[in-house]
Amino acid sequence: MQESATRIGIGDFAHACGVTPRTIRFYEERGLLPSQDRKERMNRSYSADLVKRVERIQQLQSLLGWSLEDIRQVLVLEDQVATLRQQYYQTDSLQDRYHVLQEAIDLTTEQLQRVNQRMKGLVKLQKDLEDKLAFYQTLRDDKKFSSARDGAEQ
Incomplete structure (x- = not known):
């Protein structure tokens, strides 16, 4: 998976994906998303490229069950x-x-x-x-x- 240079916080990332921050954390806990490094004040930061991965998870879950x-x-x-x-x-x-x-x-x-x-x-x-x-x-x-x-x- 190729990483984008742009990094965003969990709130903005969740919003871009159309899910809640809790959903993002849940996906991390389940191994669906890679655990993110916490930098500066212990905040997670996400690659913008991971939005496609969350969309894929949602597709497989909702459309295919x-x-x-x-x-x-x-x-x-x-x-x-x-x-x-x-x-x-x-x-x-x-x-x-x-x-x-x-x-x-x-x-x-x-x-x-x-x-x-x-x-x-x-x-x-x-x-x-x-x-x-x-x-x-x-x-x-x-x-x-x-x-x-x-x-x-x-």
Whole structure:
């Protein structure tokens, strides 16, 4: 993860991320954000680049419903891939670049397998809900409910 030279305090950082300072501290405690150095009067200071990381955490949590541990694992893999990207560009050796690419492929494959497992679970949940809905609609549309249905329409 590349650090920006601009450093901001926790309040401004939290505001830029659209979360509270408590959320930032919580993410640090859970290992989702790196612990920040405290300088001058023991205040934390944050790289402006970390805003994207918080946005990524929020995306994985709200849109996909992932647990914080799952998110932490994804972020660790993304950090490893970012490190590999730097290694790739720091060497001119084709053999070294090949090995870096293979490691990136392995890490990305691992992450893709996790996503596929989640998707299988979501597809199963969707199918179960569709089956329940069809069952309830079939019961509701049964002839014995016709008088109740006619009364509901009046």
